[in-house]
Amino acid sequence: MARAKTEIAMNATSQSGRAWHAVVVTLFPEMFPGPLGVSLSGRALDAGIWRLDPVNIRDFATDRHHTVDDEPFGGGPGMVMRPDIVDSALHSAANLVNGVAPIIYLSPRGRPLDQKRVRDLADGPGAVLLCGRYEGIDQRVLDAWDVEEISLGDFILSGGETAALALLDAVVRLLPGVIGAAESLAEESFEQGLLEYPHYTRPAIWRDRQGGENTVPEILSSGHHGKVAAWRREQAEEITRVRRPDLWAKHTTRHAAKGRARK
Secondary structure, X not given: OHHHHHHHHHHHHHXXXXXXXXXXXXXXXXXXXXXXXXXXXHXXXXXXXXXXXXXXXXXXXXXXXXXXXXXXXXXXXXXXXXXXXXXXXXXXXXXHOOOOOOEEEEEEEEEEOOHHXXXXXXXXXXXXXXXXXXXXXXXHHHHHOOOEEEEOOOOOOOOHHHHHHHHHHHHHOOOOOOOOOHHHHHOOOOOOOOOOOOOOOOOOEEEOOOOOEEEOOHHHHOOOHHHHHHHHHHHHHHHHHHHOHHHHHHHHHHHHHHHHHHO
C-alpha cells in the first residue's frame, strides 16, 4: 500500500510539477479534511497529490476574546465578519500559495459552480477558499482582494465550510492519479453538457419487493459497442431534456452553432 501511494504521488508530481494546494480560511478548521480524509480524496491527500492547509480566522483577532465580527452599519439582524481580521487571514493564506492561486468566497450570491470551473481549478495550482459565517463578510475586504464569489445553488447553508468541502471533492477527483480510469470522468454528468446515462449491473434479472422482475436493457448485453454508445447517448439526451431543460437548451444551441460553423 505504501509503495502504491508513493507511485501515485510520483506520477501526479511528474504531470503537475507539484501538489495541488488548497488553503481554507475558516472559523472552524476542525471541519477539515472531514470527509475529504477518506476514500479517493483521502488516499490522494496521503499520497501527496494534493495538499490541504486550514487557516483559522480567529487566530488573527486582536482582542482577548478573539472577536471576529461586529454589528452591521445601517442596522439589521446578525453580525458581519470584520474586514481587518479577514484581510490578515487572507494575507497568511495567500503566502501559503505564493500568491498564485485564485481566492474564492463561497457565497449564495456567487456565480453557480459548474463543471467547467471545476476543471479550470483542477488545471491550476490550487485555490484559497474563504468561508463566511454569520451574515457574511464586509464587502470592502472582498473588493480589495478581488475575490471570486461562487455558489453551490439557490439555498442557504450555515457557513461556507460545507460548500468548500463539496468544491474540493469535485476538484480533487479530477487531479491526475486520483481516479484510475480517465474515460469514466469523460462520461460523467456535465462533461459533455448532458446529464449522465443510467447504469446497470448484475444480477441481469432483479426481483423487486413487489415481486416484479426487472431486467437490464437488452442492448447493454449485446456486445455491440457502437449500439451501446448510441443508446447511452440517447438516454443522456432524454434525461437532460426532461430533467434539466436549461442544460438542454444550452446543449442544442451549442450544437446548432457547431453545425453552422462546419458549413
